[in-house]
Every structure is written in C-alpha cells, then in structure tokens.
Amino acid sequence: MFLTGKKAKLAQICSEIVARAEDAIVVVDASHTIVSFNQGAERMFGYEEKDILGERLDALLPERFQLQHDVMIDEFGQGPVDVKQMGRRNRQIYGRRKDGNEFVASAQIMRLGDKDARYYAALLRDISESKKTEEELLRLAATDPLTGALNRREFTVLAEREALRSNRYHHPLSLMMLDLDYFKRLNDTYGHSAGDKVLQRFTTLCVNALRNVDIFGRWGGEEFVALLPETDIDGAAVIAERLRKIVAESVLNYHDQKITFTVSVGVAQYKDSESAIDGPLSRADSAVYDAKKAGRNRISVFRN
DSSP: OOOOHHHHHHHHHHHHHHHHOSSEEEEEETTOBEEEEOHHHHHHHOOOHHHHTTSBGGGGSOGGGHHHHHHHHHHHHHSSOSEEEEOSTTSOEEEEOTTSOEEEEEEEEEEEEETTEEEEEEEEEEOHHHHHHHHHHHHHHHBOTTTOSBOHHHHHHHHHHHHHHHHHHTOOEEEEEEEETTHHHHHHHHOHHHHHHHHHHHHHHHHHHSOTTOEEEEEETTEEEEEEETOOHHHHHHHHHHHHHHHHTOOEEETTEEEOOOEEEEEEEOOTTOOSSHHHHHHHHHHHHHHHHTTSSSEEEOOO
C-alpha cells in the first residue's frame, strides 16, 4: 500500500521525528527481533543501525535479564494496555552497551500492530547519572556528614526494624553505646580539627571491626551506638571488649603529633518483646556511666 498526499508527508515527518529523537527508540517484532533502531539508540548502545537490525533484543540486555525480559514482553503483549511505563523503583531496567558496560534506563513500551503483525516499541532514556544522584542524596540524608556513620534518625529506624524482626523470631539482640574518653580535653589540647580526625578514625575502626550484620551510628557529639543482631549479652560483651582494645591500641598521626584515645562502652540486651530503642539505649547509657566512673577505657555490662 502506498501513501500519497498529506498521509505520505505525515509519515515522512513521523519518520524524521523517530530518527532525530534524543531518546533511544527501538522497535522489535513478535519474535523480539530488532526492526528499527534510531540515532538515539545508536548513541545509547554504541551499535550502528546496520549492525543491529535483524539481531534479537537480547543483544541490548545483560544476560541475567534476557529470559525475564522475554517473558515480560510476552505478558505485555497479552495484557489489557497498549502503553506501559517501566523503570520505576519496583522494577528497574538495565541495558547493555556494545562494549559490555551496563546502565540504568527508564522505558516506555508500546504495543503496536495487531495479533497477525505484532510489534513492540521502546522509548529509552539513560538515567544512570540521575540514579546515582538520587542514591547519593539518600545516603547523605541517612549519614552523619563528618564521620559517614549512620545519623541518629536512620540508626533509630533500622534499630526498631531489627528489633521487630528479633521479636518475631525470638532471637537475641544487643546494643552498645560507645563514648570517647576525655574528648573535650583532646579538643582543648590538639584543637577541634584534630578532634574531628579522631571521630573519623574511631568510626573507621568500629566499622572495620564490627560484623557486616551490625548497625553502627553516631548518636551525637562523641557518643556512638552499635546494634548487634543475633547476639546475647555475653556475645556483645566479647565484641565490645575487642573493639575497646582495638581503639586503645590505635595511634592517629596528626600534624607530626601522635594522638591516642580510648573509649568506654556500655552494653545492654533487648528484653523480650521490646521494640523501641529507648529502653536498651537507656540501660547501655547507664552502663557507660558505670564504665566512666570505674576509670574509663573499659566496658560495662547492664544485666537485665
């Protein structure tokens, strides 16, 4: 069938729009073979149109998503809608460039034609940079800007979530409060910049010494907290003592000065069915007070 007059002109204009669009536009047939590949797709994926036409859509996808993607297209083809937006939080889309590098994309997919001649078009946009920015903003909102440890709000959210899980499965859960000793004296002696470096070094020591399942945060000032899942009071005491010793043996080189520092640690265990952080935090804080009173650079365990 040949188009004439306005229809032919309109078809030409639509073809030029597709060709010149900044976003990638990829069209496949019912067997998932690529039949159209615009300039935006060439820039995004690194293939020239002549090299990719006739290839299966798999060429543009990481191998681990290929089968899943085939099923998704077939389900979409049998579904009630002709247009669907993909790449939201619940189903992230990945593409693979000619050089093998992967990227995150948003995609609008369209069902075209009819059952006898079915086609699918995808309008794709590389959102890798915006995704990185979003993740960085989330990270900044959850962490202390000086040390990179979780901030009080984020630690509390994660601690209460872990407590609910602990209660559900009747697993032990413990908490440590860590308070750097004589921190004001350290600031007065070496300066606040040195104090900041001590806080940063202390955070690094704790993160490296704690387990992957543990949750560590800065509570405020020179006070830090750590949540220890699957750990009873005796196990928490062992972890606390190991951490105390690591800190005591550490030396910070700062402007030709060797700075040493110590920490007092209070340990408490969550009670059965206890989900709020206030109770165990108060008991751990009381244990820290006992450690300070007993001479500092030691741990103290609050026995329920």
